[in-house]
Amino acid sequence: MIRKAVLPVAGFGTRCLPASKAIPKEMITIVDRPVIQYVVEEAIAAGIREIVLVTSSNKSAIENHFDTHAELEASLEAKGKHELLAMLRNLVPDDVSIISIRQGVPLGLGHAVLCARPIIGDDEPFAVLLPDVLVDNSANQTTDLAGMLAAYDQQQTAQLMVEEVAWEQVEKYGIVAPAGDVPAPNQSADLVGMVEKPKRDAAPSNLAVIGRYALPGHIFSILEATKPGAGGEIQLTDALETLREQSGVQAYRMQGTTYDCGQPLGYLEATLAYARRHPEFGEGFQALLSRYQQGE
Numbered sequence: 001m002i003r004k005a006v007l008p009v010a011g012f013g014t015r016c017l018p019a020s021k022a023i024p025k026e027m028i029t030i031v032d033r034p035v036i037q038y039v040v041e042e043a044i045a046a047g048i049r050e051i052v053l054v055t056s057s058n059k060s061a062i063e064n065h066f067d068t069h070a071e072l073e074a075s076l077e078a079k080g081k082h083e084l085l086a087m088l089r090n091l092v093p094d095d096v097s098i099i100s101i102r103q104g105v106p107l108g109l110g111h112a113v114l115c116a117r118p119i120i121g122d123d124e125p126f127a128v129l130l131p132d133v134l135v136d137n138s139a140n141q142t143t144d145l146a147g148m149l150a151a152y153d154q155q156q157t158a159q160l161m162v163e164e165v166a167w168e169q170v171e172k173y174g175i176v177a178p179a180g181d182v183p184a185p186n187q188s189a190d191l192v193g194m195v196e197k198p199k200r201d202a203a204p205s206n207l208a209v210i211g212r213y214a215l216p217g218h219i220f221s222i223l224e225a226t227k228p229g230a231g232g233e234i235q236l237t238d239a240l241e242t243l244r245e246q247s248g249v250q251a252y253r254m255q256g257t258t259y260d261c262g263q264p265l266g267y268l269e270a271t272l273a274y275a276r277r278h279p280e281f282g283e284g285f286q287a288l289l290s291r292y293q294q295g296e
C-alpha cells in the first residue's frame with residue numbers, strides 16, 4: 001500500500017485575496033482548524049505515514065502549525081489546560097512524519113510534484129493531495145482516499161480521483177474520457193484521455209478530476225522530461241497523458257462530497273457543512289443558522 005503523500009502548498013492563493021496576502025490559503029480556518037489540517041488528517045486516516053509538504057518562502061506558517069510549540073505547550077501545562085495540551089500534541093501521530101521541501105520558483109503543479117523527488121524516490125508509488133479541495137466522507141463507511149489507494153494496490157495502475165459534476169459545469173474542470181462505461185462509485189475505469197476545461201458539447205464525460213492522485217514513482221522521470229505547457233509551467237496533466245500512453249491511467253470515482261477551498265464561496269460552504277455536525281459547536285451553529293434564516 002501507498003504510505004507516502006505529496007501536498008503541494010507553494011501557490012500564492014490569488015483566488016483568496018486579500019485573506020491570503022499574509023496568511024497561506026491553506027491556513028484559513030474551517031470552523032476550528034486550518035484547511036491543511038483536514039487534508040493531513042485525511043491522508044493519515046488512509047494509511048499515509050510520510051507527508052511531504054512542497055512549500056515556498058511565504059508558507060512557513062504551515063510548517064509551524066505541525067511543529068512543536070514548546071513555549072505554548074509549557075504555558076498550557078502550567079495553567080492546567082491539559083485537554084488543549086493533548087490536542088496540540090496529537091495533531092500528528094508519533095508514527096507519522098511531516099517533511100518540507102521548497103519549490104524555489106513557481107513553475108506549475110507538475111514542477112511542485114517533481115520537487116518531492118529527492119524525498120519520495122523513483123522506486124515506490126505515492127499519493128498527491130491538493131489542499132484546495134476537502135473531501136468529506138462523513139456519510140460513508142470508508143474514505144475515498146483509502147479506496148483509491150487500495151485500487152492502486154490492486155491494479156498497479158495510476159489512479160485519478162474523479163467526481164461526477166453537472167454537465168453545465170464541465171468547462172471549469174479537467175474532464176476524463178473513460179475507455180468504456182462510467183465507473184460506479186468506488187470503482188476504477190481505464191482512460192483513453194483527459195481534456196482540460198472542455199466545452200459542454202465536446203466533453204467526453206462529466207467526470208472531473210478533483211485533486212487526489214495515486215502515482216507510480218517513475219512519474220518523476222516523466223515530469224523531468226515534460227516541456228513547459230500552458231502558462232509556461234510544467235503541467236501534471238501533460239505528464240499524466242504521457243503516463244497513460246506508456247502504462248495506462250485509471251479514473252477512480254469517488255462517493256463523498258468535495259468542497260473547493262481555493263475560493264471564498266468554497267470556504268463558506270465547507271464551514272457550513274463541517275460546523276453543522278461539529279461535536280462542540282454544531283448545536284449552537286444550527287441555532288445561529290435558524291435565527292438568520294428567520295430574519296432575526
